[in-house]
Amino acid sequence: MEINKLFETFKFEQIESGHFNPSIKCQLFVEHMLNLFPNIKRCRKRMNGKFLVIYNGISVKQLPELNERSLQFKTTVDFFPELIPTLVDENEIVYNIESGFYSNGHAVFKKVTFCSCAIFKVSIGGKDIDFNSIHIDKCFKFTEESIKNVMHIVKQINLCNGIKYDKKMTVGKCSVLEQWKYHEQIECSRQLRSLKCLKIVQMNTVIKACRICQKMRVNAIREKENINPNESEVSCQSINPHKCGVSSGSFNPNECAVSSGYVSIEDIKKIFPQAPNEMLLMLVEQSKNISRRPNGRRWSKDFISTCLQLFNRSPKAYELLEQSKILLLPSKSVLILYKNAIKQDAGFDDACFEWMHEEALKNGMDEEHCVGGLIFDEMTIQTDIHFENNGGLLEMTGFTDIGQEGDICNKLRNGNCDKLMGTHILQLLFLGLNGFRFPFALFVTKGIQASELYGLFWKAIRLLYTYGFKVLYTCMDGAQCNRTFLHVCLGDNPTSFISSNPCYNFPVVFIMDISHVLKKKEITY
Structure with missing residues (x-):
């Protein structure tokens, strides 16, 4: 065909x-x-x-006739006499299919659950499989052919084998070591697996590890420095504070010999007992890197995070502080690498929503707590064109990008297809009722219009609800485009600030920022 x-x-x-x-x-x-x-x-x-x-060897089958009799839900048990279901009731039928793999001596099964609502689920090792990631439809029909096709697809799903363990690797807090074996193999292999493993791999890949296990950071043991990379504090030889002049009440840095190791937080705390933890961390980083070359310095995550905040606030001030040599700081290139580790383009990104969902699960938020509001605001940026090297391709950034529908509205309004330089950034943020805050999208604009904002707003609500977040209200400032957008949603003569939701059956409350309302009232009077 x-x-x-x-x-x-x-x-x-x-x-x-x-x-x-x-x-x-x-x-x-x-x-x-x-x-x-x-x-x-x-x-x-x-x-x-x-x-x-x-x-x-493949052809399209004819659609079944409309008068074909659908099978009863419980009769699906008769299709697989070789398999014994572990659960049979009015709502679910559960099968355990052998995968052929053994983890720590125990067989790994694929748990298939047929629901009476014509949806099937698959779980491996207690983790539910995301069918969207492997492009498989989770619906089935109550026919013998459809159910057998489901079992055939489940058998074709490949499991994640993890990463082969090496003696130079360390098992961190977010990884686990397993004895992995296929039923045809005689000896077991030691595999390192992430605790967030997806359990499956893509059906069109030859790699036997999922993307989570591939990105898992495995650090080699540092034999020379004897440093554990999983600990936030730096392990080092303890220094006797009496040899550093602490007993006399004064601290002489020339008398403190740290050539044989690095000063720990406990040692500095004995010297400066009233110092806060942030200062202690800074002193530890200074003592750890003072004798190293600039390209051999290593920094902790907390110190990198603090320096990154200073750099984002004012790159010139950070550069002056670095050149003053008062403190040893990470170089500008190192901070840019951390800053650009996750590439975020303008628009809605599924990876960002998945990250948002994972953060909510880490904070112990269930479906009832994923309720809040959508806050959006526009801020001015510098008009400039930036060139970025992305995989050998040179890309230009700095032009307006407000989605496909917004670009079409912009072309109709201006009457041409010219690219415009962006002057503003529109940021969308979800704020939960429990305080959970997560910015999930941004757009480059030249002053957002109400027609452009209307499509982005309701699309954001639909995507948030798809990933388990329910928007009950929205908050905005008193800009003219926001007021026009408010009239578009509420109508010309609104009786309340509650708008019907075109996507779902729950309304959305519109709130104007009180500071802007008071400012406008003062200007009026």
Whole structure:
């Protein structure tokens, strides 16, 4: 069958069922098909003067007739006599499928749960699998063919094997060491796995570790310095404060020999008992790096975080402080590396929403506590063009970017397709009722308009609700575009500041920042 026709058939069926993912392209679809059906053969055929890619051994089945009798939910047990379900009731039927792997001598099973609402779930090692990450639809039909297809897909899901352990690696607090074995292997292999492991890998990849385990930072043991990288404090030889002149009440830095090791926080606390922890950390960092070369200095996470805040506040002031040699500070290039470690483009990013969801889970927030408001504000930036090297490609940043719909409105309003330099940044932030705060999107604008803000606002509410965050109110300042946006949502003659939600069935309350309201009232009078 010709691949374009096969992909269009798949796309049509997904759109009709309401589960189509626009990120699934034809190439990704082909890779999944080859993994699910390894017997498919690929060939090229010349038709009408063109070469077409044909896949033999696969065809599109006809849709079932409307009068086909659907099976009862409990009759699905009869389709797999070789498997014994672990749970059978009116709402769920649970199977345990062997994966062929053994972890620490125990077999690893794929737990498949068929729900009466025509949705199936898969969990491995107590962790539910995210079907969106492997582009699999979680819905099924109450037919024998559909249920058997689900079991076939589950068997094709590849497990994450972790990273092979080396003697130079250290097992940190966020990783675990396992004895991993496949049933055909005789000896076990020692694998290092992250506690946040996804348990599965992409179906079209040859790498046997998930993206979490691949990014897991494994530090080698520092034999010369005997430093544990998992500890925030620097381990070193203890120094007798009596040899440093502490007993006499005065501290002479020339008499304190630290050539054999680094000063710890406890040692400095004996010298300066009233010093705060931030000062103690700074002194430890100075003593640790004073005898090192500039390219061999190492800094703790807390000290890097403090220096990064100073650098973001005023790069020139940070540069003057570094050049004064009063303190040893991380170089400007090191801070830029930390600052650009996570690339954040303008617009809505799924990775940012996933990060936001993980942070909420770390804070112990369940679905009831993920309720709050959407706060947005616009701030002025310097108009400039920046060149960034991204994977060997030179990219220009600094132009306006307010999403596809906003760019279209901008082109219609200006009557041309010219790129404009951005003068403002529009930032969107979620503030929970329990104090949870997370900025999740930004847009480069040249002064946001109400028509552009309307689409971004309701799209942000829809995406937040998709990731488990419910927006009950929104807060804004008294700018003219915000007031126009308020009239668009509430109407010309509003009786309240509550607007209906076009995405979901809960309303949204509009709040104007009280400081701007009072300022406008003072100017009026």
